[in-house]
Amino acid sequence: MSRKAPRGDIDESELSVSAAEDHAAGPTAVGVSLKRAVEEMGVRRAAQTLLKLNQADGFDCQGCAWPDPSPEHRHTAEFCENGVKAVSEEATRRRAGREFFAAHPIEELHDRTDYWLGRQGRITEPMVLRPGASHYEPISWDEAFALIAKHLNGLDSPDQAVFYTSGKVSNEAAFVYQLFVRAYGTNNLPDCSNMCHESTSVGLAEVIGIGKASVTFEDVDHAKLLVIAGQNPGTNHPRMLSALEEAKRNGAKIIAINPLKEAGLVRFKNPQTPRGMVGHGTGMADLHLPVRINGDLALFQAIASLLLEWGHLDHDFIEQHTYGFEAYAEHLRGLDWDLVLASTGLSRDQIEQAARMIATSRKTVYCWAMGLVQHRNGVANVKEISNLAFLQGNIGKPGAGLFPVRGHSNVQGDRTMGIWERPPAHFLDALRDEFGFEPPREDGYDAVAAVKAFRDGRAKVFFGLGGNFVAAMSDTIVTENALRQADLTVQVSTKPNRSHVVHGREALILPPLGRSEKDIKGGRSQRVTVEDSLCSVHASQGPLEPASDQLRSEVDIVCSLAVATLGDTHDIPWTEFKDDYRQIRRRIGRVVPGCAGYEEKVDEPGGFVLPHPPRDTRTFTTDKDRAIFTVSPTEVLHVPEGRLLLQTMRSHDQFNTTIYGLDDRYRGIKGGRRVVLVNPRDIDTHQLRDGQYVDIVSETDDGCTRTAPRFRVVSYDTPRGCAAAYYPETNCLVSLDAKAVGSHQPAYKSIVVRLVPATPDAPGVGRPEGTATGEPVDDGAETKRHVAPQHLS
């Protein structure tokens, strides 16, 4: 058994652990940013790029979907450490050209981690893997489009094709993509949102009529209280800390609800201020509630029951704007506090403290991210935090509202543009009226359903516009085996990743321009548009020369594919679209609600804000034409004896499946990623040792055990019974059927696991014995075992 890391790949024996940090950003962040920028881009290119990042005349950061302040409030350096990492990753000088693919057979690439693959640099030309071939080889764009068209036109039904989207795709590319897919004849448009804020979209749509945040940037500034639940802004939305600092300066308080004491929610050293660079910085959370994983629903209900008991309600709002209050109040009156304490792991005193802060705030903003939604009851969690806001009328008034903080920089915009497997009828009607064809009306596959369709042979062609589907999805081994059944897999990707090495019978990689790059078409420099977490739409234009002269924009790729596949069967001017994006925006203005006059509106510096009825006028377009209180049962997620509840999260040195580096600085983990954070008392009761190597084993309803081998146990301040590890290494533990009720979002954050001492107890990288293929091992016992190879990261 190999215990040495492949050359240049992750060597977990280098892993070191120190105490978690008590603040985010500060001078270290500036140092790390500059170092990363210069290493990847060189000094000149780094300066050229960063001065345009998040500026009104520049390009939108490829990192998260945190909004920009209005143009007059922007700094010259309007970005964070992780924004610099995101840009550096794209604007790197490294190249994975044809020589790279010629030098590395697919078999070798298959054993590499996503970290190593990503570090090889930008892909420079289209590549194809012919049936049975050992290497990817160059192919012309025209030949590539013809090959895809041949496959698509050869299917028995358009529903045998699946078109995935990741949330970096611009509004223009997203619009033409969904148009092409529907003109081709299917709604199979799963996206990263299915794994991300799907529970938010479903839950909010039900209770307020729209699945988006109800606040503005100013509301955050003027809030008196911010409740931040299941979110780690110091790492994942770092500029949010500046907004929180500003709010605190205006007198706001913060409650953090999180199993972990995340550094960014303890203290922030703002690099834009002297106090942040040399002083103590700003204290963030006034109260941290170290809730047990999945204890939020019970916590929100307990707080609500106290508000009810103490009479801190906005009766006018409840009466005029809500439905279902009585049933909800009835449920709260009967709340079982024993269940609450068991579920939350908190004391009554801690909960009362939070309730008092909420009771006395007249303007509260509720923020959340993955910690609330990636659970079986993710939709119920979203509805429950909404209940809490409704009780005090904290929606549709200044300084208050619901704020799901989105992930990918344009994930929200892609949905607005129609990337959705369950499109509403009015959107399809508008497409029909504008383009003169009848779009398919049946719902398509979401991410989980798409995997099942490949697994069961119902789908044959996978097309991914960005992202890294196989690595991001749950149930890695099942997902990989499913995608291997495909006739053709196509990935539109900037850099090599796992979805290229887990491929169908034939495979293509199509390299697009990145957002930081100039996009010249028809002699004119084209801009694109994006939407942030606060429904603000603005333009983005890259300043850099493209990584290769072979790259094509995503708009071009989609329109060219449409021409190759559909010919002139539809009256859609694909070539005009591809040569002049204003023509696309004109159509967006006519089809997408709230986008009339799109071109003129995005001409404004800073763009425009899409309408949001609850935010703007307290109008709720729900079934009841009111905000709806809902009743969800109070539950405790049952964790059998000897097991722990595992959440899978991001380190400070990754963007989803793109691993930038191996340091999770704020949590004190350096030089490796295969760690499992466990409460010290659980380490004792489970008869483990700090630093010991264990296999993480999950047992799921399908009777299988799933194993992620060789993780180092790290003693960490997390609630009893709870553990944490990084994604995507642990995705193999989440069964496809572990998903949220109502939204089908994988339950990545509540996995019941046990930790089994690994043998031999030594560090290293390599495949564990007997699991080379990653196939389920049927060892004759009642259950099947899925053991993931260790390189799955």
Ligand SMILES: Nc1nc2c(c(=O)[nH]1)N[C@H]1C(S)=C(S)[C@@H](COP(=O)(O)OP(=O)(O)OC[C@H]3O[C@@H](n4cnc5c(=O)[nH]c(N)nc54)[C@H](O)[C@@H]3O)O[C@H]1N2
């Ligand atoms: N640098 C960087 N930025 C990113 C990303 C990235 O990978 N890297 N990814 C982007 C994307 S796509 C997204 S969706 C966002 C994700 O942003 P986050 O949602 O902040 O990301 P996670 O790391 O998944 O962390 C979730 C937080 O929830 C907590 N948590 C886990 N389980 C529970 C629970 O049951 N209850 C509560 N209350 N808390 C819980 C965890 O301790 C952690 O602090 O970030 C975006 N921004």
Ligand SMILES: Nc1nc2c(c(=O)[nH]1)N[C@H]1C(S)=C(S)[C@@H](COP(=O)(O)OP(=O)(O)OC[C@H]3O[C@@H](n4cnc5c(=O)[nH]c(N)nc54)[C@H](O)[C@@H]3O)O[C@H]1N2
């Ligand atoms: N266990 C666990 N699993 C999770 C999560 C979790 O918290 N825990 N989080 C989930 C969430 S919130 C999300 S959003 C998904 C993420 O799922 P995805 O969006 O599918 O994954 P990413 O890692 O963001 O995609 C990275 C790849 O995108 C390509 N890329 C980068 N920039 C561009 C570009 O400009 N254009 C194109 N065409 N390609 C580009 C690169 O080739 C890179 O390898 O993962 C989900 N999976």
Ligand code: SF4
């Ligand atoms: S907060 Fe998000 S969008 Fe802003 S610079 Fe940082 S990574 Fe980019």
Ligand SMILES: [Mo]
């Ligand atoms: Mo996400």
